[in-house]
Amino acid sequence: MHNKNNASAIARQSPSKPNWQLYLVFALTIAVGALCYPFLTLNQTLVAALLFICIAFWATSLIPAYLPALGLFAVSTSAGLAPNQVVFAGFTSSTFWLLFSGMVFGAAINHTGLNVRATRVLMVILGNSYQGTIIKIALFGMGLAFLIPSGVGRVVLIIPIIAYLANHFGYDENSNGRKGMLLAAAFGTFSPAFSILPANAPNMLLSGMVEALYNTPFSYWDYLLLHFPVLGFGKLIITVSVILWLFPDRDPNSAIQTSIEKTTISTVEKRLLLILCVCFAFWFTDSIHHISAGWVGLVAATICLWPKLGVTSKHCLDKDLQYGTLFFTAGVIGLGAIIAYSGLGDVLVNYLTTLVHFSPDSPLTNLSLLTFISTCVAAVMNLSGVPAIMTPMASHLSDITGLSTNTVLMTQVLAFSNVLLPYQAPPLITAIALGNLSISAVTKVCLATFVLTSLVLLPLNFLWWHILGMF
Numbered sequence: 216m217h218n219k220n221n222a223s224a225i226a227r228q229s230p231s232k233p234n235w236q237l238y239l240v241f242a243l244t245i246a247v248g249a250l251c252y253p254f255l256t257l258n259q260t261l262v263a264a265l266l267f268i269c270i271a272f273w274a275t276s277l278i279p280a281y282l283p284a285l286g287l288f289a290v291s292t293s294a295g296l297a298p299n300q301v302v303f304a305g306f307t308s309s310t311f312w313l314l315f316s317g318m319v320f321g322a323a324i325n326h327t328g329l330n331v332r333a334t335r336v337l338m339v340i341l342g343n344s345y346q347g348t349i350i351k352i353a354l355f356g357m358g359l360a361f362l363i364p365s366g367v368g369r370v371v372l373i374i375p376i377i378a379y380l381a382n383h384f385g386y387d388e389n390s391n392g393r394k395g396m397l398l399a400a401a402f403g404t405f406s407p408a409f410s411i412l413p414a415n416a417p418n419m420l421l422s423g424m425v426e427a428l429y430n431t432p433f434s435y436w437d438y439l440l441l442h443f444p445v446l447g448f449g450k451l452i453i454t455v456s457v458i459l460w461l462f463p464d465r466d467p468n469s470a471i472q473t474s475i476e477k478t479t480i481s482t483v484e485k486r487l488l489l490i491l492c493v494c495f496a497f498w499f500t501d502s503i504h505h506i507s508a509g510w511v512g513l514v515a516a517t518i519c520l521w522p523k524l525g526v527t528s529k530h531c532l533d534k535d536l537q538y539g540t541l542f543f544t545a546g547v548i549g550l551g552a553i554i555a556y557s558g559l560g561d562v563l564v565n566y567l568t569t570l571v572h573f574s575p576d577s578p579l580t581n582l583s584l585l586t587f588i589s590t591c592v593a594a595v596m597n598l599s600g601v602p603a604i605m606t607p608m609a610s611h612l613s614d615i616t617g618l619s620t621n622t623v624l625m626t627q628v629l630a631f632s633n634v635l636l637p638y639q640a641p642p643l644i645t646a647i648a649l650g651n652l653s654i655s656a657v658t659k660v661c662l663a664t665f666v667l668t669s670l671v672l673l674p675l676n677f678l679w680w681h682i683l684g685m686f
Contacts, residue, residue, distance in 0.1 A: 266550065349395055349459055593631050
């Protein structure tokens with residue numbers, strides 16, 4: 216009772232504490248509006264101010280991510296900055312429903328016990344070599360990216376498992392072995408996922424905004440072919456090499472002595488596996504049936520939620536889904552649509568072209584400059600800010616550079632897949648919290664992979680795109 220009273224008292228007091236960061240964001244928002252007004256229309260000025268305050272709050276996490284999204288909806292509709300179908304474009308996007316279905320799949324996997332079964336199997340297959348363990352954990356994490364379309368969801372699933380395994384292998388709290396295992400899990404399921412369309416938020420935000428703005432949904436297979444060989448598998452090789460270089464350690468103390476319980480797979484597990492396998496099959500063959508991954512996922516999620524099947528809890532929708540993340544996703548997509556409607560994208564493109572000189576005769580230079588611009592956007596904000604800012608500009612940048620609109624859009628993937636610092640990526644922040652990882656350890660891996668990706672993978676990626684006829 217005493218603790219409850221203390222908690223209540225703290226809760227009552229906390230709102231009265233001054234928060235200078237919030238005041239600073241509001242003051243800067245007013246300043247941005249004042250600076251823009253002489254050069255923009257009133258509507259464009261308000262959109263620019265909304266853009267700044269949303270990105271500022273999303274980048275700094277001063278308030279929950281869903282609050283700027285709700286504020287965006289409220290201000291945009293009340294002020295008439297855009298029609299309702301533009302403001303709420305995120306809710307009608309297949310990306311929104313793909314993220315929703317990913318949350319349902321994650322809840323179903325936990326409810327049926329498939330995650331526990333995966334733990335038992337993983338303990339057996341990792342082996343007794345430290346290097347082999349790091350490689351296999353990273354591969355396992357990448358495999359999860361094909362199964363669970365939520366970066367944070369995968370991290371929440373895999374990090375506790377790997378933390379337990381690290382203890383089982385005899386690595387203490389501050390050992391390189393434990394850090395290496397957790398980093399391999401976090402980066403293994405995070406970094407290659409940018410090459411798998413439904414595997415994380417920036418991919419899906421880009422896909423949703425392209426669908427909303429250009430009416431051209433991405434193909435799962437085409438996206439995979441374009442990005443996975445270099446940005447997926449190549450990034451995994453570099454990440455594993457960096458982890459083994461920065462965090463070397465001895466092999467586990469002794470051979471793993473683990474027995475998997477002699478239990479047969481349950482009926483509900485079989486049902487869930489069947490649903491997921493059919494869903495994945497449709498995702499892989501979308502180039503044949505042309506049904507968007509979001510709608511396939513929605514059908515599968517609806518089946519998972521059917522009460523009599525028993526693959527999710529009765530309170531799944533009430534307790535197991537992160538609606539704040541869904542509102543955040545809809546907000547980012549809606550922000551991009553509002554920017555496009557206001558014409559602010561044209562103004563930004565004109566300003567960029569005065570700073571960066573594109574040449575239609577130099578496609579490789581143009582690709583590098585586009586990637587650099589998007590990388591700067593990602594560094595200043597977070598990864599999800601890249602699609603919000605750059606997607607509405609794509610058609611204009613296509614005209615300026617002579618590259619196809621699709622090629623211009625795909626340069627965003629090169630940028631938001633190359634993470635400079637952990638704050639840009641919510642899955643990494645989640646891994647730090649759940650695995651009790653030091654920020655410095657995660658930052659070292661980010662910086663090393665950023666440099667190696669820029670120097671090695673990006674040139675290889677441009678070569679791969681040239682072979683595929685992208686430019």
